[in-house]
Amino acid sequence: MIIQRLFNHRTVTNAYDSPDGQRLEQIMKEHIKLAKSLILSPGGYSAGEKDLLKERIEELRTEREAILSKYEEVVTK
Numbered sequence: 458m459i460i461q462r463l464f465n466h467r468t469v470t471n472a473y474d475s476p477d478g479q480r481l482e483q484i485m486k487e488h489i490k491l492a493k494s495l496i497l498s499p500g501g502y503s504a505g506e507k508d509l510l511k512e513r514i515e516e517l518r519t520e521r522e523a524i525l526s527k528y529e530e531v532v533t534k
Contacts, residue, residue, distance in 0.1 A: 464525045472528040481524055488517045 473481055491510050495502070502510065 464529060468525055468529045471530075472525050475528060477524045477527070481521065484517050484521050484524075488514055488521075491517075 472478065491514050495507065495510055
């Protein structure tokens with residue numbers, strides 16, 4: 458089961474404008490490319506290849522969340 462954290466606009470903007478911004482863009486592009494290939498060519502991959510692509514997508518999500526977490530602002534009321 459995949460559980461994703463939600464980050465607010467300010468966190469994403471701060472991270473994107475940081476030295477990590479270029480890596481976030483690379484992650485986004487690779488993630489989109491892999492997800493799109495899985496969606497548009499579901500029969501074009503063996504079960505093992507699909508698992509590898511899904512594993513890589515999960516690695517990218519984990520890295521993205523780690524970067525965004527560094528720029529997350531704690532808001533208290």
